[in-house]
Amino acid sequence: MNQTAALTHRPANAADLSEVVGFVLTPAELFFCYPKALWPLTVGQLAAASAERRNSTVALQDGRPAGFANFYQWQHGDFCALGNLMIAPWARGQGVAHYLIAAMEAQAREQFKARRMLVSCFNDNAAGLLLYGKLGYWPQGIVERRDPQGRRVALVQLEKALG
Numbered sequence: 001m002n003q004t005a006a007l008t009h010r011p012a013n014a015a016d017l018s019e020v021v022g023f024v025l026t027p028a029e030l031f032f033c034y035p036k037a038l039w040p041l042t043v044g045q046l047a048a049a050s051a052e053r054r055n056s057t058v059a060l061q062d063g064r065p066a067g068f069a070n071f072y073q074w075q076h077g078d079f080c081a082l083g084n085l086m087i088a089p090w091a092r093g094q095g096v097a098h099y100l101i102a103a104m105e106a107q108a109r110e111q112f113k114a115r116r117m118l119v120s121c122f123n124d125n126a127a128g129l130l131l132y133g134k135l136g137y138w139p140q141g142i143v144e145r146r147d148p149q150g151r152r153v154a155l156v157q158l159e160k161a162l163g
Contacts, residue, residue: 005061005062005094006061006062006063007059007060007061007066007095007096007099008059008060008063009057009058009059009060009099009100009103010057010058010060011055011056011057011058012050012056012057012058012068012070014047016058016065016068017043017046017047017050018043019065019088020046020058020065020068020086021040021041021042021043021045021046022088023067023068023086023087023088023089024040024041024086025089027039027148028124031122031147031148032121032122032124032125032128033084033085033086034046034049034083034084035122035145036049037049039148046084049070049072049083049084050070050084052072053070053071053072053083053084054070054071054074054080055070055071055080055104055107055111056068056069056070056084057069057070057100057103057104057107059096059099059100059103061091061094061096064088065088066087066088066090066091066094066096067085067086067087067088067091067096067097067099067100068084068085068086068100069082069083069084069085069086069100069101069104070082070083070084071083071104071108071112072084073118074108074112074114075112075114076112076113076114077112077113077114077115078114078115078116079108079114079115079116079117079118080104080107080108080112080114080117080118081117081118081119081120082101082104082117082118082119085097085100085101085119085128087100097131098131098135101131101135104117105117105160105162108162109162114162115161115162116159116160116161116162117137117159117160117162118157118158118159119132119137119157119158119159119160120155120156120157120158121155121156121158122145122147122153122154122155122156123153123154123155123156124153129156132158135160136160137158137159137160138158138159138160139156139157139158140157140158140159141156141157142154142155142156142157143155143157
């Protein structure tokens with residue numbers, strides 16, 4: 001297998017959404033990447049989120065959609081908040097998330113003149129917390145949320161300065 005697969009990115013389009021919804025394998029994964037969505041994730045739910053958000057982007061591995069992300073909050077000259085980060089199951093562990101987050105950071109700097117990127121990650125999402133830490137994001141706060149079963153969970157809010 002080619003360990004150095006070509007990664008590119010582009011704006012997401014409507015045709016991508018039917019593939020992207022398949023990236024989410026379990027209700028827990030859906031809660032991590034899109035807490036307001038109902039299981040199973042549908043094209044309609046993702047299209048509605050994309051319409052309210054900015055810069056929906058797909059990462060492509062050898063031309064195939066391998067990742068998706070967008071900004072759910074933004075304030076020109078200050079920050080962008082990363083949302084809906086999803087990686088295709090077949091592409092996990094291959095650097096797609098690193099690549100896509102870097103691409104989103106570049107868009108935040110260039111298009112929004114953002115000085116910082118915000119991300120939020122639930123306490124049960126160890127892979128996400130470890131990824132963000134590796135990429136230079138630092139905890140700024142913890143807020144209480146409820147999962148779909150009504151249980152208390154911690155939403156860790158992280159931030160990275162964009163230089």
